[in-house]
Amino acid sequence: MEQWVIILGICGLYLAITLAMGIIPGRNVSNSISGYVAGDRSMNLLLLYFVMGASIFSSFAFLGGPGWAYSRGAAAFYIIAYGATGMIPLYFFGPKVRRLGEKHGFVTQAELLEDRFNSQSLSVILAVLSIVVFIPYLTLQMKGAGYIITTISEGAVPQWAGAGVAYLVVLVYVFYSGVMGVGWTNTFQGLFMMVIAWFLGLYLPEKLYGGVGEMFTQIANSPNINGSQMLTAPGLAADGTPWSWWGFSSAVLVSAIGFSVWPHFFMRSFAAKSDKTMKLTIVLYPSFQLFLVPILLIGFSAILAYPGVQPADTILPFILTQLELPVVIIGFVCAGALAASMSSGDAILHSAASVGVRDGLAKFLPDRWNTDRKQRQLIRLFVILISLIAYYFAVVSNVPIVNLLLGSYGGVAQIFPLVVGMFYWRQANGKGALAGLCGGIVVTVLFLIYPEWRPVPLHEGIYGLIVNIILFVSISLATQPESESQINRYINA
Amino acid sequence: MAIFILLQLGLIWPVYPLFSGIEPMILGLPLSFAWIIFMLIGCFLLLLWYFLSDPHIESPPTEQSR
Numbered sequence: 001m002e003q004w005v006i007i008l009g010i011c012g013l014y015l016a017i018t019l020a021m022g023i024i025p026g027r028n029v030s031n032s033i034s035g036y037v038a039g040d041r042s043m044n045l046l047l048l049y050f051v052m053g054a055s056i057f058s059s060f061a062f063l064g065g066p067g068w069a070y071s072r073g074a075a076a077f078y079i080i081a082y083g084a085t086g087m088i089p090l091y092f093f094g095p096k097v098r099r100l101g102e103k104h105g106f107v108t109q110a111e112l113l114e115d116r117f118n119s120q121s122l123s124v125i126l127a128v129l130s131i132v133v134f135i136p137y138l139t140l141q142m143k144g145a146g147y148i149i150t151t152i153s154e155g156a157v158p159q160w161a162g163a164g165v166a167y168l169v170v171l172v173y174v175f176y177s178g179v180m181g182v183g184w185t186n187t188f189q190g191l192f193m194m195v196i197a198w199f200l201g202l203y204l205p206e207k208l209y210g211g212v213g214e215m216f217t218q219i220a221n222s223p224n225i226n227g228s229q230m231l232t233a234p235g236l237a238a239d240g241t242p243w244s245w246w247g248f249s250s251a252v253l254v255s256a257i258g259f260s261v262w263p264h265f266f267m268r269s270f271a272a273k274s275d276k277t278m279k280l281t282i283v284l285y286p287s288f289q290l291f292l293v294p295i296l297l298i299g300f301s302a303i304l305a306y307p308g309v310q311p312a313d314t315i316l317p318f319i320l321t322q323l324e325l326p327v328v329i330i331g332f333v334c335a336g337a338l339a340a341s342m343s344s345g346d347a348i349l350h351s352a353a354s355v356g357v358r359d360g361l362a363k364f365l366p367d368r369w370n371t372d373r374k375q376r377q378l379i380r381l382f383v384i385l386i387s388l389i390a391y392y393f394a395v396v397s398n399v400p401i402v403n404l405l406l407g408s409y410g411g412v413a414q415i416f417p418l419v420v421g422m423f424y425w426r427q428a429n430g431k432g433a434l435a436g437l438c439g440g441i442v443v444t445v446l447f448l449i450y451p452e453w454r455p456v457p458l459h460e461g462i463y464g465l466i467v468n469i470i471l472f473v474s475i476s477l478a479t480q481p482e483s484e485s486q487i488n489r490y491i492n493a
Numbered sequence: 494m495a496i497f498i499l500l501q502l503g504l505i506w507p508v509y510p511l512f513s514g515i516e517p518m519i520l521g522l523p524l525s526f527a528w529i530i531f532m533l534i535g536c537f538l539l540l541l542w543y544f545l546s547d548p549h550i551e552s553p554p555t556e557q558s559r
Contacts, residue, residue: 074513074523074525074526077525077526077529080529080530080533081504081505081529081532082504084500084504084529084532084533084536085497085500085501085504085536087536088497088536088539088540091540091543211521212520212521212522213518213520213521213522214521215521216515216518216521216522216523216526217518220515220523228515231515231523231525231526232513232514232515232523232525233509233510233512233513233525233528234509234513245505245506245510246506248505248506249505249506249509252504252505253501253505256501256504279543279544279547280544282540283537283540283541283543283544285540286533286534286536286537286540287537289533290530290533293530296526
């Protein structure tokens with residue numbers, strides 16, 4: 001039997017287990033929006049921890065993380081840096097969000113903001129923003145999955161089939177079980193990824209250099225690749241020249257600010273069982289971040305051993321094909337990489353559909369369509385629709401969709417001032433929020449498209465945030481605040 | 494809050510540049526890498542401190558005594 005058949009067999013087994021784990025929990029939640037979108041607000045610590053952890057660690061972490069370390073050295077520490085503090089605000093918002101959700105039946109981020117700022121337009125803009133950033137995100141996850149399967153099958157399985165099969169599994173359990181399906185599969189996938197990452201991250205430096213310390217010493221002393229430059233923070237920029245502290249710091253800051261308000265992440269607060277569960281999840285979260293350490297070690301290990309691999313993101317599959325590893329191990333690694341792709345893909349798919357229907361479409365439908373049952377059906381319809389659109393971009397179209405994703409962190413970060421204002425500033429009102437959000441997004445997009453217009457080389461999201469906060473504060477101060485009872489509900493939440 | 498800002502600055506300019514070199518290596522990792530991990534552990538300890546000093550109004554009494 002050919003080697004790749006065994007590897008594919010292991011991946012197939014993994015897919016089957018995932019499917020089963022995704023479908024079974026769906027039988028225990030109620031047939032309602034709250035059940036489908038927020039898991040009846042019943043998630044315990046274990047589930048919540050893995051849902052939040054695994055949905056952030058995507059194909060990007062498994063393929064892009066080693067890629068950055070490989071090509072840009074210390075610049076890759078950016079990935080750990082923004083997640084370290086990015087999570088902390090949620091420790092304070094999360095429990096408030098959860099209590100408000102429980103009391104008033106909210107299940108998405110935009111519903112909360114719409115209610116506090118009394119503005120339907122805000123909700124629709126947020127829905128559009130979410131879908132615009134989620135579709136390219138999902139597309140990249142699908143591409144990642146397809147790429148892994150194609151590489152290991154030595155081209156026997158084409159990319160469209162690989163991505164298709166993996167995401168058909170995702171589609172089925174998200175369609176059927178909603179967020180609980182996402183929860184249980186992410187727990188399984190998360191554990192799986194962690195084991196694989198630590199194994200490879202420690203094994204590769206050992207095998208190739210005789211240890212982690214030895215590896216870094218060799219890189220630092222290597223004259224022909226300018227290794228010392230590479231290992232000195234903030235590493236190299238995308239073009240191979242040293243990255244500026246301006247660039248590194250502003251990128252970390254924008255990503256950290258955006259981290260806690262990513263809609264698919266933020267809305268998991270509604271699924272938490274209690275405030276304590278929510279808080280403990282955040283407290284334990286940095287342990288998930290640690291899992292990025294071995295991921296980066298994988299990339300570093302290839303710098304001297306396999307120079308010149310292009311594109312850098314393919315470094316992990318490349319190493320796998322070069323090393324004489326037992327076939328079962330390769331199978332597990334591939335399944336681990338699939339897990340990374342799917343565990344983010346499912347959360348994004350689920351959130352995009354929920355947000356699209358609840359916060360976007362529902363605002364335009366007549367009342368008789370807005371029943372709980374109809375909305376649930378619509379969300380399921382959206383799950384299929386969004387999968388198809390992302391699948392189209394992943395395998396058919398050649399539009400360079402990565403560019404869209406690059407801008408997404410800057411865009412998502414613009415939600416942050418609104419969330420802070422919602423809970424902590426009495427004067428904040430709808431007009432200010434709307435102006436701030438729109439202004440921030442426009443400026444971010446503008447500087448993303450025309451980077452040469454920036455006065456200093458800061459991340460475009462910083463400019464967006466500056467404009468956002470100025471507009472939000474000044475217009476809120478100049479106009480009437482929202483009604484007293486509404487404000488109190490949020491300030492005292 | 495002050496600690497939070499300190500940790501954030503530790504991850505970016507102006508504090509991180511002070512620890513951005515390669516030497517000394519710590520547990521086989523260059524200082525720039527080890528520093529980021531220290532900051533991550535710092536964030537964890539900060540969160541843990543928030544949690545332990547939280548009154549935990551809704552949890553049962555046995556949990557409060559922790």
